[in-house]
Amino acid sequence: MGCGTSKVLPEPPKDVHLDLVKKVEPYTGYKNDIYKHFIKGDGDAIKSAIPSPPCHTNPLVEQPEPRKNRVAKYRAKFDPRVTAKYDIKALIGRGSFSRVVRVEHKATKQPYAIKLIETKYREGREVCESELCVLRRVRHTNIIQLIEVFETQERVYMVMELATGGELFDRIIAKGSFTERDATRVLQMVLDGVKYLHTLGITHRDLKPENLLYYHPGMDSKIMITDFGLASARKKGDDCLMKTTCGTPEYIAPEILVRKPYTNSVDMWALGVISYILLSGTMPFEDDNRTRLYRQILKGKYSYSGEPWPSVSNLAKDFIDRLLTVDPNDRMTALQALKHPWVVTMAASSSMKNLHRSISQNLLKRASSRCQSTKSAQSTRSSRSTKSNKSRRVRERELRELNLRYQQQYNG
Template sequence: MPHNPFAKQPDTYVKKKEYTFTKTLGEGTFGIVRSAKWNAADPPINVAVKVISKKILKGHDEIVQDEMDVLKGLDQPHVVKFLDWFESKDKYYLVFEEASGGELFDRILQRGRFTEGDACRTIRAVLSAIQYLHHHNIVHRDVKPENILYRTKEEDANVVLVDFGIAKHLKAEDEVLTNVCGSFGYAAPEILAKKGHGKAVDMWSLGIITYTMLCGYTPFRSDDPDKLAAETQRGKIEFHDRYWKNVSPAAKEFVKSCLTVDPSKRLTADEAMKHKWLTENRTETEASHDLSLGLRENYRKRWKTAINAVRASTKFRTFAALAADGKTGPSESGDEGTGAAAADGEEEGRISPPTKSELYSESSSRDGEVEDADYLTGDEGEDARTSQGQANGDAKDVGESGVKGLVNKLQGAKVSS
């Protein structure tokens, strides 16, 4: 149904008056995340509000409903809490607890010393979230450092798993998903090979995070997307002595068990929870050796820059693929080029990247009163524009063919999950 700028506001829109919106926390596939105070709570609390433009959805509003269905009822210390939702004529607003302590690796770099014992405790916390989801037949499908946040800035703050935008609630324990989705560098080999996937993809992503946390760089490091996909599907893991000599054999075995190419042989969340690396006491060397040097030397300067450069050009692609799942007709043609081309166009039933005005503004209501705008002003807006411009500039350095290769791998042909 075409968007009607003169339509009456939905009934739930009255809830927006309960919130005082402040800064924009980030931008992503769906739109933006804004910080707000929920004044109706007793006492008022700070929250993060995910703002999704309906124009981006192009009638596929079930994508938002699916995310809410996944989140409703979840209650685990390391899974972000979904609190409320409402909508306007132009947008959906999903309200979450605010995790204000920073991203996983950024926080590690800020704190300085970080030992294998610290890594073990952190991975165990993230794994407990994955295990909880899997027990509820939910696959997150986008486990990565940017989606692991600290709840507060306190030294002993918990980590929480966030962003369930492409999570899937399985209809059956053995349901096989076939759409190509995930994030550059963390997607499992069976996703890239389009062989069908399930819960095991989250364990692969956890293995990538664990490897990177222990040495500062990822196991598969090509900045060419096609070569990275090939490396991922080969699954050859190396432990270079310079960064791994003080890491325990148990940690290496845990990593290899998570990064097993065959998903049927990969550690499950339940098996991982019982792994000796997570259950046995550390030796004195393992407990004292500082791992943060590797992250300082490698992650920030090399890997994260390369990853962000490619993601800047492709961040709307996986969302477009999700919208196509079963909505525009399944296809097993294997024509990987069509997916990338369609994402950029206005083909019926497909989603195109939104403009800034679509992300940050509301249309006028019937009586001429303009809704509260979700736009950036002043320094905040300039900072965001500068950041986006820099990211787009970085993306050009990756090379056009490399970007297209990644788009093809992470979106692929239109297939149904």
């Protein structure tokens, strides 16, 4: 949520940033397709979105490569087995080791997404193996489905369902009305998916609004859980405890921060954060300073002040409180959350007041401030480069001291 959020990734290797694809853009036809001038189906004329250069060009200046050649080179990256079965339509996302393209099955005309992962790099190979390990095991209506896989020596092509309905909060902003009952409908679908994952021994470890997508633009669309790049899959009989520090800062559970072995209850903490945002458009824990942010999380310090909280029911707040519990042993499981009275009754005893205006204003305000702070950080980055190593060491020392202090309290 917002353009300034970054992941905390698994520690080894420390110098690698796995920028996984966060969303799939909805396909609304070529009329509104921002990629329509980039790639079209085989046999279509390719027109440049950029005005043609003037006839008189300087022969000494190297001219841009014709768009047709660029498209041909792009298509050439795909294994012939893939292009024999699918028409490549558009690039819709990119990460450090991956590209995601919208494709169309030649026989059925069904749209899909293909995630192309470069496995010649060790890090890309590890991400690919982790994601495939999970997706090959799951079949659930609220989890993005893997259709088939093509593998070569240097690349893996994962054909997946294409979610065209957009991100959860984009839909809320566009909707015009949003009540507690709407929130419980969303959470029921997400909790169903999470309960299924936990039953299989799978912990997502990066649940957040950006990874919850609507399957199609219609009002009756289901929600789908996506992006399993940080997921952990355990077989029966395996030690259920995990130790890797990873996730997205604002959604990380306290036990991960104090470097204690943890369980799938970290997903439930993240769902508590999502529930809080869902009902207010604000974050329960937020600070541009990472150490202060972690201090808030470790204390479980959040409040219900400001709009629209006075209009939100006590039952909804109780639901959040039972998820944002610092001690993971006291935190609700997915099954317990599904049985919470607020969810079971679909907020029947709650106020049906439209929370949309406050939620939308808060979401848009936060997105704007995060984008501004990101731009500001980028503009001053060069002037801070000489101080970066020193400030990093200071932050690391502060975080170590903070972790030690709270670990002592936690164990006590």
